[in-house]
Amino acid sequence: MAATFAPSSTVLGLGRSSLSSTSPGLVKLPNVPRSRVAKFRKCTCFQRDWLRKDLNVIGFGLIGWLAPSSIPAINGKSLTGLFFESIGTELAHFPTPPALTSQFWLWLITWHLGLFLCLTFGQIGFKGRSDGYF
Template identity: 70%
Template sequence: MAASMATSSVIGLGSSALTSPKKASLVSDFVRSPVRARNPMKPVRASGGRFTCFQRDWLRADYSVIGFGLIGWLAPSSVPAIDGKSLTGLFFESIGNELAHFPTPPPLASPFWLWLITWHLGLFLCLTFGQIGFKGRTDDYF
């Protein structure tokens, strides 16, 4: 009898939904529903039994973009514009200077790091914009 009294007093502290034999359903803004609302603007495709918004080959890499992007970066970076030397020439020259004392790494004050970062940043920007432009043109975005 005492156990039923304790149980009834605890149930009495909750809502009336807890006293029903059905399972209680808690709704909160902190607990999300396991089913998410689908965005009607994005197409949903099945791939391998899963639903996804992206194509399987989302990068869609094209070797012509890589080739033209590399040529498109090597051409302007090979123009002698920095004290009569090109960025590519300065980068390769700094590689040779650092390989002269090979086992030791280049110090942080070495110009090698400036040429390395500048040359690669330009290359990756050229490749990225080339990919965007080429795929944008083939997909009729512009």
């Protein structure tokens, strides 16, 4: 079924000035019911405080990552020690950035990945426990 248009119809805003707008940049939609617009404004399905940050999680998560990463398990050295040692090595030639083959990148990515995993699981566990999931 093909749609037919009346030949004398004009598109609002393009033909003659048939829009009643207070400012030139605003266009009013003529046939939108107010109830339909109000429905979208009252959506409460998403919590405003979605992060629900808690300093206990940050503190315990940091301690929970520093303790195991400080155990000397890699050739008699700890992951934290290797990471901080590589920071010092790279700062020795400061204006020059670390090379792509530097061990600094391995220790940086490994240490931070472990920290963020520990913080993420800590947040899930702490908030899950306080909300009664487990």
